[in-house]
Amino acid sequence: MNRSNQDKFVIIVAGGKGLRMGGDMPKQFMLLADRPVLLHTIEAFHRYDSALNIVLVLPEGQKVYWQNLCTDFGFAVPHKIATGGETRFHSVRNALALIEKLLAAKTCPSDNALIGVHDGVRPLVDRHTIAACYEQAELARAAYPVLPITDSLRKISQNGKRAQTVDRTKYVRVQTPQVFRADILFAAYRQPYDPLFTDDVSVVEAAGTCTPVMIEGNPRNIKITTPIDFEMAKMLINIGIK
Amino acid sequence: MNRSNQDKFVIIVAGGKGLRMGGDMPKQFMLLADRPVLLHTIEAFHRYDSALNIVLVLPEGQKVYWQNLCTDFGFAVPHKIATGGETRFHSVRNALALIEKLLAAKTCPSDNALIGVHDGVRPLVDRHTIAACYEQAELARAAYPVLPITDSLRKISQNGKRAQTVDRTKYVRVQTPQVFRADILFAAYRQPYDPLFTDDVSVVEAAGTCTPVMIEGNPRNIKITTPIDFEMAKMLINIGIK
Numbered sequence: 001m002n003r004s005n006q007d008k009f010v011i012i013v014a015g016g017k018g019l020r021m022g023g024d025m026p027k028q029f030m031l032l033a034d035r036p037v038l039l040h041t042i043e044a045f046h047r048y049d050s051a052l053n054i055v056l057v058l059p060e061g062q063k064v065y066w067q068n069l070c071t072d073f074g075f076a077v078p079h080k081i082a083t084g085g086e087t088r089f090h091s092v093r094n095a096l097a098l099i100e101k102l103l104a105a106k107t108c109p110s111d112n113a114l115i116g117v118h119d120g121v122r123p124l125v126d127r128h129t130i131a132a133c134y135e136q137a138e139l140a141r142a143a144y145p146v147l148p149i150t151d152s153l154r155k156i157s158q159n160g161k162r163a164q165t166v167d168r169t170k171y172v173r174v175q176t177p178q179v180f181r182a183d184i185l186f187a188a189y190r191q192p193y194d195p196l197f198t199d200d201v202s203v204v205e206a207a208g209t210c211t212p213v214m215i216e217g218n219p220r221n222i223k224i225t226t227p228i229d230f231e232m233a234k235m236l237i238n239i240g241i242k
Numbered sequence: 243m244n245r246s247n248q249d250k251f252v253i254i255v256a257g258g259k260g261l262r263m264g265g266d267m268p269k270q271f272m273l274l275a276d277r278p279v280l281l282h283t284i285e286a287f288h289r290y291d292s293a294l295n296i297v298l299v300l301p302e303g304q305k306v307y308w309q310n311l312c313t314d315f316g317f318a319v320p321h322k323i324a325t326g327g328e329t330r331f332h333s334v335r336n337a338l339a340l341i342e343k344l345l346a347a348k349t350c351p352s353d354n355a356l357i358g359v360h361d362g363v364r365p366l367v368d369r370h371t372i373a374a375c376y377e378q379a380e381l382a383r384a385a386y387p388v389l390p391i392t393d394s395l396r397k398i399s400q401n402g403k404r405a406q407t408v409d410r411t412k413y414v415r416v417q418t419p420q421v422f423r424a425d426i427l428f429a430a431y432r433q434p435y436d437p438l439f440t441d442d443v444s445v446v447e448a449a450g451t452c453t454p455v456m457i458e459g460n461p462r463n464i465k466i467t468t469p470i471d472f473e474m475a476k477m478l479i480n481i482g483i484k
Binding site for chain 2: 146149150151152153154155156162163164165166167168170171172173174175196198199201202205211214219220223225226228231232234235236239
């Protein structure tokens with residue numbers, strides 16, 4: 001199949017209200033090297049492929065703030081906005097509804113499109129990881145980056161009092177972007193919400209239609225959740241350790 | 243039982259040759275805020291309790307370097323040296339042999355002593371974590387610090403090609419110090435070596451003599467394994483985020 005005209009999308013999920021950071025500023029808007037975190041994130045995908053269709057998911061109450069931010073920073077990377085939902089699952093589902101409309105308008109078959117989903121608060125994602133996820137998703141229908149577990153890992157017993165050692169080499173921790181062929185992702189998100197859906201791979205696997213493949217992630221691609229994460233992101237962006 | 247005269251030990255394991263950092267310098271000797279990592283680590287325990295008996299485990303080939311380092315930095319915290327072994331298990335076992343001799347010389351019963359084991363490359367351990375581990379070990383015979391898993395976690399299938407989502411709230415990642423009543427730890431380390439012994443709690447649990455209790459760890463208490471960890475430690479020590 002000739003995929004040279006293939007439509008590629010990325011959904012950047014920035015639904016978080018940033019409560020864990022303390023204070024009022026959602027973490028996706030905090031300044032990293034003088035620019036809001038979300039600008040770095042969107043630019044990383046735009047640098048990978050300027051033809052990539054970018055859909056940003058924001059809570060309703062942050063849309064005006066975002067528009068003003070784009071103006072203030074002269075941010076001109078084209079993107080669409082979808083509205084955040086109650087959970088990450090609902091946010092992604094809203095973005096997928098928007099993408100389905102865009103594809104229908106283009107009369108582009110959804111099995112000829114790829115959709116990535118990425119955490120808005122992972123601004124340091126590198127071009128190699130993005131490229132590898134889209135390339136592998138084209139081959140295998142679904143691909144996502146993982147890293148080994150470096151700490152000792154223990155599984156807690158049912159009563160929560162005890163724990164037992166597990167073999168950490170049997171586990172991986174998961175990053176984003178997670179990239180899927182569009183028809184696979186649309187079908188998976190027609191399932192009812194389950195609290196065990198912590199990321200998109202878990203949603204797709206629950207649908208049982210394909211087996212996403214793992215690719216090697218990058219330790220730089222951190223998720224900014226706590227103040228320590230934010231300081232680490234500032235450090236990484238300054239010194240450029242690979 | 244009156245434990246006011248209780249003997250307390252800590253084994254600081256610095257057996258690593260630092261290969262993962264690249265270069266020749268073992269990471270325990272790298273300079274953090276102008277002092278070698280190991281000096282920070284030892285000082286953290288000395289600040290907690292100046293009567294604590296400190297046993298440092300070093301590879302044979304690093305002992306002279308260490309003595310020179312202590313001289314150069316005017317480092318005067320009293321400590322004994324044990325010799326590193328082939329794995330962490332063998333290093334700790336060597337340190338325990340030294341402690342058994344020290345206790346025998348004092349005619350101190352080993353059930354009235356507590357022994358902590360701590361990674362030499364965790365220089366940012368805080369006083370509260372150290373105190374909590376020793377206090378809980380006195381009550382429960384064994385205690386260790388843990389943190390929740392924040393990334394999505396997946397378990398890899400037997401062939402290594404697939405993975406399935408697991409509930410990350412059922413898992414914890416493990417830090418040090420891990421503190422034990424001496425008799426428990428001596429008995430556990432009489433077991434033959436098993437590659438699944440990734441830390442001291444796993445050794446003690448395999449012996450089946452007690453159930454170590456978990457206490458809440460501290461995200462600052464990072465283990466310096468990679469160049470990124472080292473930069474993060476520098477950042478944490480500079481800005482003092484709790």
